[in-house]
Amino acid sequence: MIDRKWIGRTTKPSVLPIERRRVQFFAKAIGESAAIYLDPEAARAAGYSDVVAPPTFIFAAEMDSGETEALLNELGIPLSRLLHGEQAFRYHRPVCAGDVITVQSTVDDIYEKKGGALEFVVNTSRANDQNGELVAELRSVLVCRH
Amino acid sequence: MTVMFEDIEVGYELPPLTLPPVDRTTLALFAGASGDHNAIHIDLDAARRAGLPDVFAHGMLGMAWAGRLLTSWVPQAQLREFDARFIGVTHLGNIITCRGRVTEKLELEGECAVRIALDSANQYGELKISGNAIVALPANNTVES
Numbered sequence: 001m002i003d004r005k006w007i008g009r010t011t012k013p014s015v016l017p018i019e020r021r022r023v024q025f026f027a028k029a030i031g032e033s034a035a036i037y038l039d040p041e042a043a044r045a046a047g048y049s050d051v052v053a054p055p056t057f058i059f060a061a062e063m064d065s066g067e068t069e070a071l072l073n074e075l076g077i078p079l080s081r082l083l084h085g086e087q088a089f090r091y092h093r094p095v096c097a098g099d100v101i102t103v104q105s106t107v108d109d110i111y112e113k114k115g116g117a118l119e120f121v122v123n124t125s126r127a128n129d130q131n132g133e134l135v136a137e138l139r140s141v142l143v144c145r146h
Numbered sequence: 147m148t149v150m151f152e153d154i155e156v157g158y159e160l161p162p163l164t165l166p167p168v169d170r171t172t173l174a175l176f177a178g179a180s181g182d183h184n185a186i187h188i189d190l191d192a193a194r195r196a197g198l199p200d201v202f203a204h205g206m207l208g209m210a211w212a213g214r215l216l217t218s219w220v221p222q223a224q225l226r227e228f229d230a231r232f233i234g235v236t237h238l239g240n241i242i243t244c245r246g247r248v249t250e251k252l253e254l255e256g257e258c259a260v261r262i263a264l265d266s267a268n269q270y271g272e273l274k275i276s277g278n279a280i281v282a283l284p285a286n287n288t289v290e291s
Contacts, residue, residue, distance in 0.1 A: 031172075063183075
């Protein structure tokens with residue numbers, strides 16, 4: 001059972017510099033071929049500052065930094081029992097190459113279903129840009145199978 | 147062509163997006179690009195140690211595909227909210243089709259917008275993702291307060 005004391009646990013800030021090559025690689029991996037995700041000139045012509053990070057890209061921030069792994073370790077959730085239950089994003093502006101995004105998360109809730117066979121961890125995150133402006137809010141529901 | 151608020155009615159279906167069959171290369175590339183290096187998605191031995199017959203797709207890969215459905219319909223700058231519930235495991239060989247249907251026309255913080263119900267299912271009709279999105283749409287007439 002996951003200790004409820006972790007409700008309120010906050011991650012260390014994860015800084016994700018948005019690199020053009022990484023965005024292009026992500027676009028390739030998801031089969032995205034629209035020019036604004038690949039070509040800086042096309043992105044600028046469309047009104048963006050550089051290639052655009054696809055909508056789910058910033059989820060990488062706490063993967064890259066190891067904060068997601070640290071959270072799972074501390075809560076005692078082995079990767080082999082982990083399921084991603086839900087994911088939500090609220091956007092305030094698109095993120096482009098050249099931005100530096102900082103993500104910080106808080107465990108909002110931990111609860112169980114099916115007599116404890118499944119436990120749920122609700123994690124909410126705020127993503128700010130290099131000027132401290134909020135660019136997106138994230139909410140994850142992680143599921144641990146027992 | 148610009149999608150206008152007035153031209154979209156509740157029940158409108160977005161042009162669906164069908165992906166190629168899920169293969170190991172796609173999962174390996176997504177692991178690297180997304181930063182999700184959980185071996186259960188890329189290493190058959192790790193999947194078997196976890197009691198699974200084979201590797202399977204990252205939930206966030208399916209969500210990224212649903213995102214493509216949205217951003218191929220309207221510019222990404224118009225995306226306001228996007229959420230997904232991961233209902234079923236997407237296996238190797240699955241051919242996923244992402245669909246979206248407008249369920250509501252609304253005003254959100256002074257903008258005209260539509261709510262879209264999303265679903266992604268494989269070639270056997272098995273649901274993998276159920277979600278929602280809100281996208282702002284330009285309007286010929288600005289919203290009256």
